[in-house]
Amino acid sequence: MSSHLLTIIIVDSDPERARTICDGSAGLPDAKYSLVAPGPALARRIAALRPDLVLIDADNASRDEMEELTIASGPMERPVAVFVNQSDSALTRAMIEAGVAAYVVDGLTPGRVGPVVDAAIARFNMLQKVRAELDATRAALEDRKVIDRAKGIVMRARGISEDEAYALMRRNAMEKGRRIADIARAIVTAAEVLK
Amino acid sequence: MTTEVDLGFVPLLDAAPLILAERLGFAAEERLHLRLHPVRSWSLLRDMLSSGHVAAAQMLSAVPIAGRLGLGGAAVDFDAPLVLSLGGQVIGVSPALGAEMRLNGLVSDFSDALATREALVRARPNGVRFGVPFPFSMHAELLHLWLGGTLPISTVTVPPAQMPTALASGEIEAFCVGEPWGSVAVAGGAADLILPGTAIWTAPPEKVLAVRRGWAEENPDLAGRLLRAIWRACRWISQPDVRAAASDLLAHTDALNVDPEMIERALSGHLLLSQNGAVIDSPGFINFHDGAANFPWRSQAAWLGWNMGRRHGLDGAAAADTASSCWRPDLFRLHLGEDAVLPAASAKVEGANPEPVTAGANRGTVTLGRNAFFDGRIFDLSAPA
Numbered sequence: 001m002s003s004h005l006l007t008i009i010i011v012d013s014d015p016e017r018a019r020t021i022c023d024g025s026a027g028l029p030d031a032k033y034s035l036v037a038p039g040p041a042l043a044r045r046i047a048a049l050r051p052d053l054v055l056i057d058a059d060n061a062s063r064d065e066m067e068e069l070t071i072a073s074g075p076m077e078r079p080v081a082v083f084v085n086q087s088d089s090a091l092t093r094a095m096i097e098a099g100v101a102a103y104v105v106d107g108l109t110p111g112r113v114g115p116v117v118d119a120a121i122a123r124f125n126m127l128q129k130v131r132a133e134l135d136a137t138r139a140a141l142e143d144r145k146v147i148d149r150a151k152g153i154v155m156r157a158r159g160i161s162e163d164e165a166y167a168l169m170r171r172n173a174m175e176k177g178r179r180i181a182d183i184a185r186a187i188v189t190a191a192e193v194l195k
Numbered sequence: 196m197t198t199e200v201d202l203g204f205v206p207l208l209d210a211a212p213l214i215l216a217e218r219l220g221f222a223a224e225e226r227l228h229l230r231l232h233p234v235r236s237w238s239l240l241r242d243m244l245s246s247g248h249v250a251a252a253q254m255l256s257a258v259p260i261a262g263r264l265g266l267g268g269a270a271v272d273f274d275a276p277l278v279l280s281l282g283g284q285v286i287g288v289s290p291a292l293g294a295e296m297r298l299n300g301l302v303s304d305f306s307d308a309l310a311t312r313e314a315l316v317r318a319r320p321n322g323v324r325f326g327v328p329f330p331f332s333m334h335a336e337l338l339h340l341w342l343g344g345t346l347p348i349s350t351v352t353v354p355p356a357q358m359p360t361a362l363a364s365g366e367i368e369a370f371c372v373g374e375p376w377g378s379v380a381v382a383g384g385a386a387d388l389i390l391p392g393t394a395i396w397t398a399p400p401e402k403v404l405a406v407r408r409g410w411a412e413e414n415p416d417l418a419g420r421l422l423r424a425i426w427r428a429c430r431w432i433s434q435p436d437v438r439a440a441a442s443d444l445l446a447h448t449d450a451l452n453v454d455p456e457m458i459e460r461a462l463s464g465h466l467l468l469s470q471n472g473a474v475i476d477s478p479g480f481i482n483f484h485d486g487a488a489n490f491p492w493r494s495q496a497a498w499l500g501w502n503m504g505r506r507h508g509l510d511g512a513a514a515a516d517t518a519s520s521c522w523r524p525d526l527f528r529l530h531l532g533e534d535a536v537l538p539a540a541s542a543k544v545e546g547a548n549p550e551p552v553t554a555g556a557n558r559g560t561v562t563l564g565r566n567a568f569f570d571g572r573i574f575d576l577s578a579p580a
Contacts, residue, residue, distance in 0.1 A: 039360075039364075040360065040361050040364040040365075040366035041351070041364075041366050043351065043352065044351075061235040061236050061354040061356065061357070062236075062354060062357075063235075063236040063238045063239060064236045064237050064238050064328065064329050064352050064354060065351075065352045065353070065354070066238065067237075067238055067267060067329065067330050067331075067352060068330050068351070068352050
């Protein structure tokens with residue numbers, strides 16, 4: 001086992017994220033990483049690579065396919081995958097919270113796998129955070145565009161200034177308890193329909 | 196004071212009792228607020244229950260059994276105090292295989308498991324690869340029960356929503372899956388339905404309410420309130436005249452984002468077998484309550500344990516015995532004694548009544564629903580064969 005290069009598979013439909021997890025674990029010795037995308041015959045494709053460790057987002061619907069890797073032909077040889085919670089349920093809990101689960105070959109010590117998993121979780125969380133921030137920025141930009149268009153429509157329809165149009169939309173949003181971007185979207189949609 | 200309880204489920208038709216227990220106020224009647232957590236895979240739901248992230252979960256009936264028998268990757272230990280549903284599975288094949296089966300004598304009546312098997316064996320004598328949603332599932336068990344010893348089959352795990360893709364890629368040629376996913380595959384022209392699960396076994400226990408072993412004993416008051424709320428939701432949904440309302444409620448649950456018509460079809464057993472085919476009536480397609488369906492019969496667990504254990508190289512009788520301990524009729528009796536009519540026995544001979552029968556109970560008698568295997572076999576816990 002000790003001379004054996006640790007084979008780690010990362011299953012993710014998002015290759016960019018998978019690579020990030022790889023990079024985050026790169027400092028670890030004796031490990032070879034492969035990326036596998038979900039899809040038909042996933043379990044067989046993974047089994048063919050004879051992994052020591054499979055990393056997959058716990059909320060990935062393909063995760064149930066991994067379960068097959070845990071079942072051997074006979075009860076005496078359970079070749080792959082003992083779920084980590086057999087040795088440490090706190091770790092499993094942490095992994096579930098982090099959105100990453102790890103399957104580990106029988107015989108691998110948690111000490112050896114721990115750093116890999118920790119690094120994977122850390123990278124995963126970081127990337128998720130960056131993603132969320134990016135999404136928020138994108139949404140804000142979208143909102144601004146719609147609000148600008150709606151402002152223009154209101155200005156033309158009511159013959160009022162830009163500031164007045166914005167104030168009108170804001171008052172409407174406050175009265176209805178909705179976001180100004182939602183009001184703007186409704187105005188744009190209505191204007192398209194009435195065109 | 197209202198108690199908050201976290202419940203996990205996979206968005207499927209048979210999650211209905213959990214969703215409706217909260218939405219129709221059965222939980223509130225018991226001073227409960229159910230926080231429902233939809234989850235995309237059985238592995239994750241199993242791990243969430245095992246780690247205490249949820250107090251209880253809708254679970255494939257075979258998962259607690261696999262846990263107790265030590266099969267699979269995760270060491271989990273669950274109790275099942277309530278059966279949530281019987282049936283609800285469909286078997287589908289690729290349109291190409293469906294056509295070949297018809298050339299080999301299949302008449303699509305969606306009920307004759309023996310004739311359908313014959314046509315399948317003639318069309319694919321060398322075997323068929325089936326997709327199932329999870330390795331430990333009634334879906335897999337039904338296929339082995341139906342075809343075992345007749346046709347070499349293999350099963351691969353495919354997430355329900357991906358069955359159409361797996362069929363199109365040739366990875367599988369057939370599947371057994373829970374509704375509404377079979378109907379979704381038909382609507383997209385990816386599959387023809389050939390049998391309901393109930394054509395193989397009229398009363399296959401499909402989903403159970405699972406809790407961590409010992410949880411119900413540690414939280415007796417909460418367990419009682421939870422069981423009663425969910426049991427009452429099961430009773431409500433089994434009334435024929437609520438189907439439209441139930442379908443609407445379920446379809447508009449954020450988690451179960453499916454056309455209400457598709458849900459109503461499955462609830463009423465009116466299924467479309469192929470994209471351009473006719474709607475067929477499959478009585479008793481899914482049962483949430485009738486005929487003491489919610490009672491956790493130890494013999495059901497023993498049946499699962501016997502079959503799953505033997506296929507994984509364990510001693511059948513020992514596996515049946517171990518497995519039957521995770522079905523908890525004693526908890527059902529303790530907490531539902533005032534709502535449900537309780538059968539006098541906690542085990543029965545599975546497959547022994549092709550027609551409903553009357554049995555002794557705590558208050559008079561109880562009617563037990565139809566329970567027969569397609570080939571007339573029986574499973575007797577006291578003498579499994």
